[in-house]
Amino acid sequence: MSRTLLRVENLKVYFPTRTEGGIRRRYVPLKAVDDVSFTVAEGETVGIVGESGCGKSTLARAILQLIKATRGRIVWQGEDLTRLDRKAMNEKRRDLGVVFQDPLSSLNPRMTIGNIIAEPLRRFRSELSREDINAAVLATMQDVGLNREFLNRYPHEFSGGQCQRVSIARAMILRPKLVICDEPVSALDVSTRTQTINLLKGLQRKHGISIIFISHDLSVVRIVCTRIIVMYLGHFVEIADRDTLFGSPSHPYSQALLSAIPVPDLHSQDDGKRVILEGELPSPIEPPSGCVFRTRCPIATNYCIKREPVLAPRENGARVACHHV
Amino acid sequence: MQDNGAGGRADKKVLNYALRRLLVAIPTLFVIITASFFLMRVAPGGPFDLVPDLDPLLIENLRKAYDLDKPLFEQYANYLGRLAQGDLGPSLVYRDRNVAELIAEGLPVSAQLGLTAIAVGLFFGMLSGIVAALRKNTAADFTVMAIAMTGVAIPTFVTAPLLTLFFGLYLGWLPISGWNGGQFTHIVLPVCALALPSIAGIARITRGSMLESLSAQHVRTARAKGLPESKIIIRHVLRPACMPVVSYLGPAIAGAMTGSVVIETIFGLPGIGRAFVEGALNRDYSLILGIVIVYASLIILLNLLADIIYGYLDPRVRPR
Ligand code: SF4
Numbered sequence: 001m002s003r004t005l006l007r008v009e010n011l012k013v014y015f016p017t018r019t020e021g022g023i024r025r026r027y028v029p030l031k032a033v034d035d036v037s038f039t040v041a042e043g044e045t046v047g048i049v050g051e052s053g054c055g056k057s058t059l060a061r062a063i064l065q066l067i068k069a070t071r072g073r074i075v076w077q078g079e080d081l082t083r084l085d086r087k088a089m090n091e092k093r094r095d096l097g098v099v100f101q102d103p104l105s106s107l108n109p110r111m112t113i114g115n116i117i118a119e120p121l122r123r124f125r126s127e128l129s130r131e132d133i134n135a136a137v138l139a140t141m142q143d144v145g146l147n148r149e150f151l152n153r154y155p156h157e158f159s160g161g162q163c164q165r166v167s168i169a170r171a172m173i174l175r176p177k178l179v180i181c182d183e184p185v186s187a188l189d190v191s192t193r194t195q196t197i198n199l200l201k202g203l204q205r206k207h208g209i210s211i212i213f214i215s216h217d218l219s220v221v222r223i224v225c226t227r228i229i230v231m232y233l234g235h236f237v238e239i240a241d242r243d244t245l246f247g248s249p250s251h252p253y254s255q256a257l258l259s260a261i262p263v264p265d266l267h268s269q270d271d272g273k274r275v276i277l278e279g280e281l282p283s284p285i286e287p288p289s290g291c292v293f294r295t296r297c298p299i300a301t302n303y304c305i306k307r308e309p310v311l312a313p314r315e316n317g318a319r320v321a322c323h324h325v
Numbered sequence: 326m327q328d329n330g331a332g333g334r335a336d337k338k339v340l341n342y343a344l345r346r347l348l349v350a351i352p353t354l355f356v357i358i359t360a361s362f363f364l365m366r367v368a369p370g371g372p373f374d375l376v377p378d379l380d381p382l383l384i385e386n387l388r389k390a391y392d393l394d395k396p397l398f399e400q401y402a403n404y405l406g407r408l409a410q411g412d413l414g415p416s417l418v419y420r421d422r423n424v425a426e427l428i429a430e431g432l433p434v435s436a437q438l439g440l441t442a443i444a445v446g447l448f449f450g451m452l453s454g455i456v457a458a459l460r461k462n463t464a465a466d467f468t469v470m471a472i473a474m475t476g477v478a479i480p481t482f483v484t485a486p487l488l489t490l491f492f493g494l495y496l497g498w499l500p501i502s503g504w505n506g507g508q509f510t511h512i513v514l515p516v517c518a519l520a521l522p523s524i525a526g527i528a529r530i531t532r533g534s535m536l537e538s539l540s541a542q543h544v545r546t547a548r549a550k551g552l553p554e555s556k557i558i559i560r561h562v563l564r565p566a567c568m569p570v571v572s573y574l575g576p577a578i579a580g581a582m583t584g585s586v587v588i589e590t591i592f593g594l595p596g597i598g599r600a601f602v603e604g605a606l607n608r609d610y611s612l613i614l615g616i617v618i619v620y621a622s623l624i625i626l627l628n629l630l631a632d633i634i635y636g637y638l639d640p641r642v643r644p645r
Contacts (some may be wrong), residue, residue: 093551
């Protein structure tokens with residue numbers, strides 16, 4: 001059993017919002033992330049999926065301490081990140097890489113590709129000489145499949161896929177223990193998407209890093225991740241191994257998400273059991289009582305309105321938050 | 326091509342770009358000169374109207390002496406011909422002087438005043454704009470912005486007399502007028518009066534662009550990478566935040582160098598701004614044209630300079 005790298009415990013991220021209208025304005029919390037717990041082991045790749053607005057990006061930012069957690073602990077190698085001051089936290093960032101969604105705007109348009117990739121090195125390895133930095137940058141560029149002649153060029157000269165490779169190189173150059181990828185491929189076109197995912201997967205294997213891979217696209221997560229968390233309205237509704245989830249999804253929401261994926265294989269039979277989600281995502285300001293999914297759940301009962309289900313282990317090893325499966 | 330090749334190539338490109346822009350500027354200047362020349366002549370009155378009881382015969386002679394009796398088009402051709410040799414012609418009102426001398430006398434005064442004011446404005450404007458942006462929605466921010474609003478709203482012909490009254494007459498610290506060879510005490514008040522609106526303007530521009538670049542995605546990424554906030558500001562925020570200031574400065578410097586009529590009149594300074602207005606009132610055709618040419622060339626040059634600096638600040642707008 002490999003060691004636990006990151007343990008998130010009962011994390012809550014609430015944003016204060018003001019109610020519209022009315023004589024007395026009240027501040028009510030927007031519960032972007034509501035009481036979630038999970039772990040990431042060394043070398044593991046965890047996927048977090050859910051519709052946009054389910055709180056997955058907020059979760060990523062909270063782990064990175066870019067947003068303050070309202071409650072809960074984020075234990076990184078035995079140390080609670082939420083208690084660190086800014087300086088101590090900044091030191092931790094050496095082992096925490098990050099790749100954001102938007103390829104071009106995540107890069108400073110005024111810095112050359114070489115300088116962008118070298119920046120983390122200059123920050124954390126100031127003892128390195130110019131030549132060492134240059135060599136490391138070139139090696140990393142080769143690692144992510146960037147031509148070494150791009151060194152002195154600027155981000156706007158490149159395509160989205162290449163920019164994302166630069167972002168990945170920047171995240172990887174310090175050989176971090178964990179890289180958080182927040183929708184790293186959703187801005188890319190389909191062919192580039194596959195290349196980028198394979199690149200991430202290859203790097204993960206080669207360097208043995210852990211990855212938290214956040215996406216709204218199950219088919220992408222399926223390629224990279226060994227364990228998948230399904231998130232809905234700030235809650236985790238199912239945590240399962242990839243094969244378990246894709247073989248037999250338990251939670252009604254997971255089933256709905258899975259049936260929405262187009263079947264890539266002509267010979268696999270689509271047995272027509274499509275679960276189509278009705279209605280819209282409820283507001284996280286006033287989430288439904290009981291089970292958060294009940295407004296769209298095809299098998300919801302009265303009991304679901306009254307009681308909130310908790311994540312509980314099932315026979316197939318998955319943990320599911322539902323009263324009826 | 327390797328590392329150094331790219332830098333050298335870029336410099337050459339910039340030089341080519343500058344030369345091309347200057348070539349394009351020649352027809353622009355030509356149009357400006359032509360338009361000003363004929364517009365001036367359309368205006369009623371003439372350079373010798375303001376001298377009372379001048380003998381008509383004398384006026385006739387004067388007109389002859391300055392070629393004003395010739396057909397307008399011939400005069401225009403003559404002017405261009407002399408201009409091509411660098412001669413701005415004689416002043417029609419200050420009859421013992423030529424235009425080049427008058428400009429050489431007034432321009433340094435105005436330029437010294439204007440450049441000092443811009444430098445002061447740049448320093449305090451950017452400083453307070455940056456502070457306001459970094460302390461957004463705090464007392465410091467509101468104070469800076471309130472002062473900036475006032476600074477933009479109150480014209481110099483109000484602030485200048487107020488400054489004179491307070492520091493010059495009430496406190497008696499500073500002389501209220503005169504140039505005195507550009508002595509420090511003499512330029513403090515006019516520089517302050519001139520700098521106030523540019524401090525205000527630059528502070529507002531800086532604050533706005535700082536806030537914009539602070540919210541950029543790559544700044545968030547830089548935070549996630551663990552860069553200390555001071556480094557983030559210097560490396561990722563300040564440079565883009567400077568760009569609107571640079572484009573504001575181009576025309577602002579040209580304007581400041583060619584003098585402020587109001588300030589030069591209130592403080593009795595021998596600058597080019599006052600000469601320009603007096604020239605216009607007296608129909609001193611050649612003096613007006615001369616100053617117009619200086620002003621237009623300055624604008625063209627400074628805008629070119631601003632664009633080149635722009636290219637250094639942002640590779641996306643670099644000339645190809
Ligand atoms: S608890 Fe009820 S509403 Fe929620 S998913 Fe299960 S069946 Fe549906």
